[in-house]
Amino acid sequence: xARIIKVSKLNYRYPDGTIGLKDVSFEVEEGETxxxxxxxGTGKSTLFMNLMGILDGVGYIxxxxxxxxxxxxxxxxxxxxxxxxxxxxxxxxxxxxxxxxFGPLNLGLNADQVIEASQKxxxxxxxxxxxxxxxxxxxxxxxxxxxxxxxxxxxPRILLLDEPTGGLDPRSISKFxxxxxxxxxxxxxxxxxxxxxxxxxxxxxxxxxxxxxxxxVAVGDYKEILKNYDLLLKNNxxxxxxxxxxEVVHEHEHRHGYIHEH
Amino acid sequence: MRDGxxxxxxxxxxxxxxxxxxxxxxxxxxxxxxxxxxxxILTPITRIRDFGLYFLLILAIGFFSRITPKxxxxxxxxxxxxxxxxxxxxxxxxEGNVCWSLKISNWKFDITYxxxxxxxxxxxxxxxxxxxxxxATSTTTFPDFLxxxxxxxxxxxxxxxxxxxYRYIFVLIDEARKLMRARSxxxxxxxxxxxxxxxxxxxxxxxxxxxERAERIYSAMIIRGFSGxxxxxxxxxxxxxxxxxxxxxxxxxxxxxxxxxxxxxxxRVSGAHLWQGL
Numbered sequence: 001x002a003r004i005i006k007v008s009k010l011n012y013r014y015p016d017g018t019i020g021l022k023d024v025s026f027e028v029e030e031g032e033t034x035x036x037x038x039x040x041g042t043g044k045s046t047l048f049m050n051l052m053g054i055l056d057g058v059g060y061i062x063x064x065x066x067x068x069x070x071x072x073x074x075x076x077x078x079x080x081x082x083x084x085x086x087x088x089x090x091x092x093x094x095x096x097x098x099x100x101x102f103g104p105l106n107l108g109l110n111a112d113q114v115i116e117a118s119q120k121x122x123x124x125x126x127x128x129x130x131x132x133x134x135x136x137x138x139x140x141x142x143x144x145x146x147x148x149x150x151x152x153x154x155x156p157r158i159l160l161l162d163e164p165t166g167g168l169d170p171r172s173i174s175k176f177x178x179x180x181x182x183x184x185x186x187x188x189x190x191x192x193x194x195x196x197x198x199x200x201x202x203x204x205x206x207x208x209x210x211x212x213x214x215x216x217v218a219v220g221d222y223k224e225i226l227k228n229y230d231l232l233l234k235n236n237x238x239x240x241x242x243x244x245x246x247e248v249v250h251e252h253e254h255r256h257g258y259i260h261e262h
Numbered sequence: 263m264r265d266g267x268x269x270x271x272x273x274x275x276x277x278x279x280x281x282x283x284x285x286x287x288x289x290x291x292x293x294x295x296x297x298x299x300x301x302x303i304l305t306p307i308t309r310i311r312d313f314g315l316y317f318l319l320i321l322a323i324g325f326f327s328r329i330t331p332k333x334x335x336x337x338x339x340x341x342x343x344x345x346x347x348x349x350x351x352x353x354x355x356x357e358g359n360v361c362w363s364l365k366i367s368n369w370k371f372d373i374t375y376x377x378x379x380x381x382x383x384x385x386x387x388x389x390x391x392x393x394x395x396x397x398a399t400s401t402t403t404f405p406d407f408l409x410x411x412x413x414x415x416x417x418x419x420x421x422x423x424x425x426x427x428y429r430y431i432f433v434l435i436d437e438a439r440k441l442m443r444a445r446s447x448x449x450x451x452x453x454x455x456x457x458x459x460x461x462x463x464x465x466x467x468x469x470x471x472x473x474e475r476a477e478r479i480y481s482a483m484i485i486r487g488f489s490g491x492x493x494x495x496x497x498x499x500x501x502x503x504x505x506x507x508x509x510x511x512x513x514x515x516x517x518x519x520x521x522x523x524x525x526x527x528x529x530r531v532s533g534a535h536l537w538q539g540l
Binding site: 077090092093095106134 | 404405408425426433479481484485487488489
């Protein structure tokens with residue numbers, strides 16, 4: 001497998017002086033799903049903004065063999081689709097169709113190709129028939145799926161998803177995971193930012209853990225990482241919780257799918 | 263959304279009734295409605311009979327739209343008070359021949375003939391225009407209207423601006439309402455001064471949020487290759503119905519306007535004053 005993303009020694013500081021990223025280095029192989037987990041405010045979204053060239057941190061970023069700079073920026077954005085956390089930021093056109101066709105139109109495709117690409121993208125996220133709906137009348141789950149369709153219509157090689165399951169109900173989450181599986185089977189490289197360990201377990205090939213010092217502390221196979229309690233606990237991804245049964249209070253780590261002895 | 267927002271009620275995508283007016287190309291509607299409004303505005307208010315004819319024309323258009331009069335009146339009643347409020351003071355301000363004086367203790371208000379006519383001018387023309395506007399908005403979805411404008415070569419920037427307004431006004435209203443709710447949940451009565459301070463904070467927060475959202479949206483746009491041009495795949499085509507409608511409107515407008523020309527001629531010949539010529 002070929003390397004598709006390489007980041008080394010990336011540093012970013014917000015205009016007000018707050019540190020956004022500190023010495024971030026990692027690599028992603030083509031076709032793999034890398035899940036980036038970390039607590040709130042650990043710089044995961046900032047990393048995405050840097051990868052897309054919206055924020056310019058100091059360091060080296062290479063995507064699809066191209067170094068991220070002003071000259072390559074357009075080509076990189078052509079091949080990388082990023083979905084924002086809040087679908088209201090992603091869907092800015094009056095109708096869903098306008099939004100989904102926005103990317104391909106800007107790529108310079110002709111009308112027929114644009115319509116075909118948009119229909120395909122809408123079918124993939126199960127939103128056929130929503131073309132002329134206005135975005136603000138969609139439910140949150142539908143908005144999230146429409147947001148993904150807006151970048152799928154550009155047929156990117158790499159997808160950056162910021163909190164894809166945040167704020168969704170269980171059925172929407174499973175629908176979303178299905179979509180992610182389809183994308184994975186199409187050979188797309190997925191980079192997903194989340195703190196949902198359930199999603200991580202479902203979809204990840206490799207996991208990158210961000211610490212609260214705004215830098216990655218561990219990277220590896222998802223099974224290894226998810227087994228490593230100390231690591232997860234230290235980085236605020238699981239927590240101790242106390243509960244009571246049979247009038248006895250006891251304390252243990254909280255983890256999904258983990259049944260403990262009493 | 264609560265139903266109280268008149269903006270929402272006006273902008274909401276209508277339930278499609280499949281009427282003639284809905285099937286028309288948005289460009290046809292924009293051109294014909296705009297020409298009706300233009301003719302109406304350019305008609306001197308003294309030709310009351312012409313306005314009767316305009317009203318009939320609008321009624322006919324309303325008939326084609328298949329919207330019930332109740333629906334139309336409901337929306338008109340939302341907008342008219344605004345105009346009334348603005349026009350209310352005109353009779354008192356305008357200088358000219360005094361027709362009626364009002365005296366309240368030391369204050370004296372004069373209503374002039376010119377003022378009264380201007381008042382009537384504003385009210386009649388705006389009410390009729392509002393009627394037309396309501397019919398137009400209830401038979402055209404806003405996105406279609408924007409596309410029509412774009413195809414009529416209205417400056418792109420303006421169209422894009424309007425489309426953003428349409429997209430985000432609801433999000434903004436929502437955000438404002440959330441702020442109001444958060445305030446009212448923690449609000450247990452305070453002095454007026456305090457309330458204004460809180461209001462100021464809220465406006466400030468709303469502004470910052472809007473500003474930051476705008477930045478995020480712009481990033482979302484450039485990521486997807488935005489280069490300053492708003493493109494769209496949806497295209498409209500003129501049908502025979504469009505041409506028929508357009509011709510109908512223009513013929514009736516010409517009839518009304520030419521009648522007006524004759525009357526002005528008559529007034530000029532008989533040498534009567536404009537007011538007396540009615």
